[in-house]
Amino acid sequence: xxxxxxxxxxxxxxxxxxLLFRIGGKPLISYALQGLEMSRYIDEVVIxxxxxxxxxLRELGYRVVIDRLLVGPIxxxxxxxxxxxxxxxxxxxPSIIPEFVDYIIKQFxxxxxxxxxxxxxxxxxxxxxxAYSQDFREILGEQxxxxxxxIRRAIEKVDACYIPIEELPEEWKASFFNVNRxxxxxRFSPL
Ligand SMILES: Nc1nc2c(ncn2[C@@H]2O[C@H](COP(=O)(O)OP(=O)(O)OP(=O)(O)O)[C@@H](O)[C@H]2O)c(=O)[nH]1
Ligand SMILES: [Mg+2]
Numbered sequence: 001x002x003x004x005x006x007x008x009x010x011x012x013x014x015x016x017x018x019l020l021f022r023i024g025g026k027p028l029i030s031y032a033l034q035g036l037e038m039s040r041y042i043d044e045v046v047i048x049x050x051x052x053x054x055x056x057l058r059e060l061g062y063r064v065v066i067d068r069l070l071v072g073p074i075x076x077x078x079x080x081x082x083x084x085x086x087x088x089x090x091x092x093x094p095s096i097i098p099e100f101v102d103y104i105i106k107q108f109x110x111x112x113x114x115x116x117x118x119x120x121x122x123x124x125x126x127x128x129x130x131a132y133s134q135d136f137r138e139i140l141g142e143q144x145x146x147x148x149x150x151i152r153r154a155i156e157k158v159d160a161c162y163i164p165i166e167e168l169p170e171e172w173k174a175s176f177f178n179v180n181r182x183x184x185x186x187r188f189s190p191l
Pocket of ligand 2: 090
């Protein structure tokens with residue numbers, strides 16, 4: 001299982017260079033990379049970057065794959081799945097809980113489904129904290145070619161495995177926290 005960290009966004013709400021913004025002595029994206037590295041089922045952590053930031057991200061020491069589609073996170077997942085089955089996370093998620101990642105991957109394997117994604121009671125999905133089979137890649141490709149960039153719509157086309165978030169340990173929910181604006185950093189305290 002690959003651990004893919006999406007890093008091709010523009011960080012418009014943050015005001016640029018979000019993932020390399022230093023907090024607690026290291027770039028924000030380092031926390032997501034290390035969170036996935038601590039998962040027992042992830043063999044390799046890779047970064048799915050934009051052509052513009054690939055070089056600087058390479059300096060972090062991970063394999064960097066370039067996303068030239070730049071159609072949003074859906075394109076990042078599509079590129080990640082060219083490497084194999086993947087647990088996909090956003091680079092702006094600094095509080096990833098490795099035990100929760102392992103739980104999702106286990107559910108993914110046990111279910112035999114091609115997507116395993118956490119779902120809130122109101123139906124909202126967490127597709128950037130989910131496990132995907134390489135067999136889902138073609139579905140994503142078709143949808144991208146049709147000009148529809150909503151990940152949720154692609155997931156709804158298949159028989160997915162949903163993880164009800166409300167039934168999980170309360171402390172796992174922190175894993176979804178993501179930094180969109182500078183002020184979100186105030187809610188993140190690096191250890
Ligand atoms: N590979 C890849 N990653 C992306 C793309 N768009 C967004 N991402 C990443 O997906 C994650 C979630 O995206 P957002 O929260 O919208 O972050 P963002 O796009 O940088 O921020 P905004 O411009 O403010 O929306 C972040 O880690 C982004 O870097 C893309 O087109 N390709
Ligand atoms: Mg975000």
